[in-house]
Amino acid sequence: DAGVTQSPTHLIKTRGQQVTLRCSPKSGHDTVSWYQQALGQGPQFIFQYYEEEERQRGNFPDRFSGHQFPNYSSELNVNALLLGDSALYLCASSLQGKGVGYTFGSGTRLTVV
Amino acid sequence: AQSVTQLGSHVSVSEGALVLLRCNYSSSVPPYLFWYVQYPNQGLQLLLKYTSAATLVKGINGFEAEFKKSETSFHLTKPSAHMSDAAEYFCAVSAMYVDSGYSTLTFGKGTMLLVSP
Numbered sequence: 001d002a003g004v005t006q007s008p009t010h011l012i013k014t015r016g017q018q019v020t021l022r023c024s025p026k027s028g029h030d031t032v033s034w035y036q037q038a039l040g041q042g043p044q045f046i047f048q049y050y051e052e053e054e055r056q057r058g059n060f061p062d063r064f065s066g067h068q069f070p071n072y073s074s075e076l077n078v079n080a081l082l083l084g085d086s087a088l089y090l091c092a093s094s095l096q097g098k099g100v101g102y103t104f105g106s107g108t109r110l111t112v113v
Numbered sequence: 114a115q116s117v118t119q120l121g122s123h124v125s126v127s128e129g130a131l132v133l134l135r136c137n138y139s140s141s142v143p144p145y146l147f148w149y150v151q152y153p154n155q156g157l158q159l160l161l162k163y164t165s166a167a168t169l170v171k172g173i174n175g176f177e178a179e180f181k182k183s184e185t186s187f188h189l190t191k192p193s194a195h196m197s198d199a200a201e202y203f204c205a206v207s208a209m210y211v212d213s214g215y216s217t218l219t220f221g222k223g224t225m226l227l228v229s230p
Contacts, residue, residue: 004156033217042117042203042220043157056217090156092218102218104149106156 004093004105012111013081019110021076025093026103032074034066035090037107043090049074050096078110086112115140115206119221127229132176132191134224136204139185145207146187147218148178152200160202163187174198199228 005024013019025032031050035043045058049068068074072093078085088107095101120135138144145164149157161172168180178189187204204221 035218035220040223042205042222043218045217045219048217058217092157102147102159104157109154 004091004103006089006091006105006108008108009106010109010111012113015081015083015112017081018077018079019081021078021089021091021108021110023074023076023091023093023105025072025074025091029093029095029101029103030072031094031096032068032072033092033094033102034074034076035092036060037088037090039087046076081112083112086110115144115208115219117204117206117219117221119202119204119224121224122222123225123227125227125229126194128196129193132189132194132198132226134189134202134204134226136178136187136189136221137185138187138204138206140206140208142208145216146178146180147205147207148172148176148187148189149203149205149220150200151203151223157203160189194226194228196228196230199226201225 003026007022033048034046037043046060047054048056052068063079065077088109090107091105092102116139118137147162148160151157160176161170163170163180171177176191178187201223203223205218207216207218
């Protein structure tokens with residue numbers, strides 16, 4: 001049973017560029033949440049998608065946007081990259097109504113130069 | 114709203130010694146509580162979770178945690194540390210939003226566990 005798959009594993013972008021990160025949830029899960037983990041910090045909640053809609057959003061600017069597809073996979077898009085966007089981006093999947101069953105992927109390490 | 118405070122950014126123990134990692138939480142609704150472990154350059158692995166059943170929760174790799182409502186604490190312990198336990202540990206709290214059914218995780222800043230031979 002495949003867990004959460006994230007791609008790519010590593011990415012280097014230039015300030016001002018745009019980036020798209022991808023996540024495939026664990027089989028049977030229908031909800032995807034994205035977290036940003038800066039170096040030396042705990043993960044910070046970005047947003048959560050269910051039924052192809054953004055259901056909850058953390059304290060992140062509109063430069064951060066997302067999408068969920070009919071097969072429950074998800075993308076995280078970040079526009080106008082800043083140096084401060086450099087972080088590990090984690091995707092977590094769960095089953096709606098069963099909020100205690102989060103499964104995390106290994107993350108995408110984004111470096112903005 | 115929820116928040117988590119992890120006391121001590123670094124904890125050092127000797128191999129075979131007791132491990133105690135502290136976590137205090139704040140939640141406006143009954144919480145679900147979690148401990149995750151993160152090894153270098155990896156994602157988060159769930160150690161254990163409290164979901165309003167037994168207050169003493171046993172997890173993987175010999176870890177356990179006790180939910181104490183009166184102290185708003187959920188400290189993580191292991192009787193005997195192993196070299197392989199060296200990693201970063203995160204405490205997290207979640208709440209089920211009754212009206213919408215959606216829940217999110219709020220993490221602490223993490224505690225790095227160092228194990229010396």
